Amino acid sequence: MKMILNNLKIFYLFIIIFLFYSLAQAGIEDKNTISIKTIENPLELDEETIKAGKKLWRKTGCYSCHGGNAEGGVGPNLQDDIWVYKPSDAMLFKTIAKGRKGTNMVGWEKEVNSDEIWKIIIYIRSIYNGDPKKIIW
Numbered sequence: 001m002k003m004i005l006n007n008l009k010i011f012y013l014f015i016i017i018f019l020f021y022s023l024a025q026a027g028i029e030d031k032n033t034i035s036i037k038t039i040e041n042p043l044e045l046d047e048e049t050i051k052a053g054k055k056l057w058r059k060t061g062c063y064s065c066h067g068g069n070a071e072g073g074v075g076p077n078l079q080d081d082i083w084v085y086k087p088s089d090a091m092l093f094k095t096i097a098k099g100r101k102g103t104n105m106v107g108w109e110k111e112v113n114s115d116e117i118w119k120i121i122i123y124i125r126s127i128y129n130g131d132p133k134k135i136i137w
Contacts (some may be wrong), residue, residue: 037088041137043118045125053123056116060108074104081130088136092121101103 043049052107057063065075076084096117099107108117125137
């Protein structure tokens with residue numbers, strides 16, 4: 001019993017150290033990451049950009065979590081109007097670039113550049129079929 005308690009203390013110590021390390025790393029940015037300065041999509045919602053965004057959607061594997069047509073799966077449905085976060089271009093950009101802590105959504109800023117992220121957002125906007133009053137783009 002004494003050995004179990006000692007092992008438990010060691011385990012808790014590692015958890016505490018890990019939590020302090022995680023908190024210390026919060027806010028530290030990698031120099032190779034995207035700076036989020038643009039809050040509005042600079043691209044036009046047109047057929048060419050939608051097609052490029054759809055291609056990037058497939059190339060980066062967004063479909064593996066959100067479904068082939070963003071209908072949801074492991075990740076949320078992006079076609080409907082039930083969104084946890086404010087549905088804006090800025091929110092989508094930040095989520096794609098940086099990811100979402102506490103979820104399966106990882107950041108893609110090292111794999112895709114800003115222009116490619118904006119194209120993916122254009123694709124997501126093109127397939128949205130929820131209430132237009134709930135969207136801010």
